[in-house]
Amino acid sequence: MVLNPVIPKLSSKLIVLASASPRRLEILRNAGLRFEVVPSWFKETLDKGLFKAPHEYAVETAKQKALEVARRMPFKHLKTPDIVIGADTIVTVDGTILEKPVDKRDAYRMLSSLSGKEHSVFTGVAIVICHEKEKVDYQLIDFYEETKVKFADLSEDMLWEYINSGEPMDKAGGYGIQALGGMLVEYVHGDFFNVVGFPLNHFCKQLDLIYNHSTSSLDQQNASDCLSLHNSSPSPRPNSLSTSQTHHIQQSSSCSPVRKVGKGSQSEVGESSWRLLNSLSAHTSRESELQDETLPQLTNRGQMTDLGVTQHEPSEPKKEDLQQITELMDGFKASKALFTASKLCVFDLLQSRPGLDATQVAQEIKASLKGTECLLQACVSLGLLKSKERTCKKPVYENTDLATRFLVSGSPFALHGYIQHCNDIVWPLFSHLESAVREGTNQHEKAFGKKSKDIFQDTYYNSQEVKLRFMNAMHSIARVTGKAVASAFDLSSYKTACDLGGCTGAMAYEFTKAHPGLSVTVFDLPAVVEMSEHFQPLHTDNRVSFVAGDFFKDELPKADLYILARILHDWPDEKVHILLSKIADACTTGCGLLLSEIFLDEDRRGPSRGLLQALSMSEGKQRSATEYSLLLKSHGFITAHVTHTDNLLDAMLCIKV
Numbered sequence: 001m002v003l004n005p006v007i008p009k010l011s012s013k014l015i016v017l018a019s020a021s022p023r024r025l026e027i028l029r030n031a032g033l034r035f036e037v038v039p040s041w042f043k044e045t046l047d048k049g050l051f052k053a054p055h056e057y058a059v060e061t062a063k064q065k066a067l068e069v070a071r072r073m074p075f076k077h078l079k080t081p082d083i084v085i086g087a088d089t090i091v092t093v094d095g096t097i098l099e100k101p102v103d104k105r106d107a108y109r110m111l112s113s114l115s116g117k118e119h120s121v122f123t124g125v126a127i128v129i130c131h132e133k134e135k136v137d138y139q140l141i142d143f144y145e146e147t148k149v150k151f152a153d154l155s156e157d158m159l160w161e162y163i164n165s166g167e168p169m170d171k172a173g174g175y176g177i178q179a180l181g182g183m184l185v186e187y188v189h190g191d192f193f194n195v196v197g198f199p200l201n202h203f204c205k206q207l208d209l210i211y212n213h214s215t216s217s218l219d220q221q222n223a224s225d226c227l228s229l230h231n232s233s234p235s236p237r238p239n240s241l242s243t244s245q246t247h248h249i250q251q252s253s254s255c256s257p258v259r260k261v262g263k264g265s266q267s268e269v270g271e272s273s274w275r276l277l278n279s280l281s282a283h284t285s286r287e288s289e290l291q292d293e294t295l296p297q298l299t300n301r302g303q304m305t306d307l308g309v310t311q312h313e314p315s316e317p318k319k320e321d322l323q324q325i326t327e328l329m330d331g332f333k334a335s336k337a338l339f340t341a342s343k344l345c346v347f348d349l350l351q352s353r354p355g356l357d358a359t360q361v362a363q364e365i366k367a368s369l370k371g372t373e374c375l376l377q378a379c380v381s382l383g384l385l386k387s388k389e390r391t392c393k394k395p396v397y398e399n400t401d402l403a404t405r406f407l408v409s410g411s412p413f414a415l416h417g418y419i420q421h422c423n424d425i426v427w428p429l430f431s432h433l434e435s436a437v438r439e440g441t442n443q444h445e446k447a448f449g450k451k452s453k454d455i456f457q458d459t460y461y462n463s464q465e466v467k468l469r470f471m472n473a474m475h476s477i478a479r480v481t482g483k484a485v486a487s488a489f490d491l492s493s494y495k496t497a498c499d500l501g502g503c504t505g506a507m508a509y510e511f512t513k514a515h516p517g518l519s520v521t522v523f524d525l526p527a528v529v530e531m532s533e534h535f536q537p538l539h540t541d542n543r544v545s546f547v548a549g550d551f552f553k554d555e556l557p558k559a560d561l562y563i564l565a566r567i568l569h570d571w572p573d574e575k576v577h578i579l580l581s582k583i584a585d586a587c588t589t590g591c592g593l594l595l596s597e598i599f600l601d602e603d604r605r606g607p608s609r610g611l612l613q614a615l616s617m618s619e620g621k622q623r624s625a626t627e628y629s630l631l632l633k634s635h636g637f638i639t640a641h642v643t644h645t646d647n648l649l650d651a652m653l654c655i656k657v
């Protein structure tokens, strides 16, 4: 087994799979590789027409997926991976590339084009090796594998039975060879795993080449690559990797989708190309962001020895490390300054009257001059306000674009309501965080002087004022996130939807805007529905209606799509099962369930927004996409698509089978 000798060398490395495909995950796990899963946010929208051959498209997509994760992690996850693996599988038949079907009709189109014919399955793989010094450098190895598959003649009945099983939806070419789709296949020529989604054998050969055929450690090797490549034009890879196969080392500053690949048969290891991608460096400090990206990076070669890094005096703390730690220590001060300025309506005031000085602002918000000056200056430092100095006069203030967009209460994306909720509810809970951690219980009694079993009924809807504030908070977040969630999937086959716990209807309105054929019933507690008319948008074509009820107890409105946006994280598994079984009972086969939440990374190391929110949660918990998928699967829903919307919420579309 080629992979085995490599594994010990990889055990200390942070290896990341930039793919949410459970099949790839299983293939690599079964091979004994230890890795984290961080699904790529790269959208598979490259123009296929730009590529001379289909495999070039798959390789480029794999590369962009892996690079997106490699570049995101140092910022979003605050850690740099050692290796990121990206992959993309496509099916080609008669010169057409087939990816994942978007709906049943698309699945039918794909499968009928494969019926009775031989087709090719290509998986492009990219291995990105990251080197973190003052900034992060990347090396890229990419390759692809082709497998030929022949389908039997498929009758209409067979086709539809397979489509209705739900299996085709998240698979390239619309079939899964490892499950029911295996019954459609007459023969396979080449690597079977390649058809499942990952060419394991070719990948192992690549790892072997990288880690076992090096004459020195990879780090050392990479360091010398960095130096030589920074100063030279494209050159062959140094001896350790220059076997009889062809390797291309290029100093590449372009992400051009059309690129040269070594000549050779599809399964030859020599197909891979090596590149040092300086221009794609992720910078770890603000100053380095400002550097000319084309300048060569200085690598202190003197620090490297045969054993790796030499012993040296404890170095001065790095500026960016200090910055990171102080930002964490001061984070609560920044939040509270934002909450206070928002509560005192500073941003609304400066929107209607830009150019006021501190004395005028203090008068208007009825606060002390000293305190107001400090608050305004802090807001300038946080990028929320701009100040203009006037000769011999006091500075005057106005909103930045960020404040105008999100902090002015009348703006379409105003987060004013949510900020007040953070100030009035989340902040007191976090001030008892130590007790929450010690006791493992919610701190409602300490924070608000009363126990809470059901946070909605016992805390949020206890008084009209608190209820409206909570609804305002939900409304503002839904308006910011709603469009991305509503347009994440093709929902054209659904006519009626029910937004369970849809609150003010803000999310429902986004769904009707994004899908002209869809009507949405918002189902929420009576206390909420009675106030919903206060939040209706001015122009509405009445495709949103409201029904009052309790989704744990009452009958759910009939619909062919159910929406659960930011609902399940509030509840423990027992309650989630009660709700899901009610939804499953209301659904017929083919009904959809759209779930929108923050999905935790599978290794639970991020995103920190979700993990921090979990600290103040009472009954509920945050979950990963796989955990949600499994909960839904136990009620007969299979996951068709998962998407990270690049917004505050992720989304998953599941189908009842």
Ligand SMILES: C[S@@+](CC[C@H](N)C(=O)[O-])C[C@H]1O[C@@H](n2cnc3c(N)ncnc32)[C@H](O)[C@@H]1O
Pocket (backbone or CB within 6 Å): 456, 474, 475, 477, 478, 500, 501, 502, 503, 504, 507, 523, 524, 525, 528, 549, 550, 551, 552, 564, 565, 566, 567, 570
């Ligand atoms: C966190 S909010 C999410 C609101 C909305 N889905 C969104 O994304 O903006 C949870 C919603 O669930 C509703 N809810 C809580 N318990 C409920 C129950 N037993 N029956 C119906 N709705 C409920 C709340 O009133 C609230 O509107």
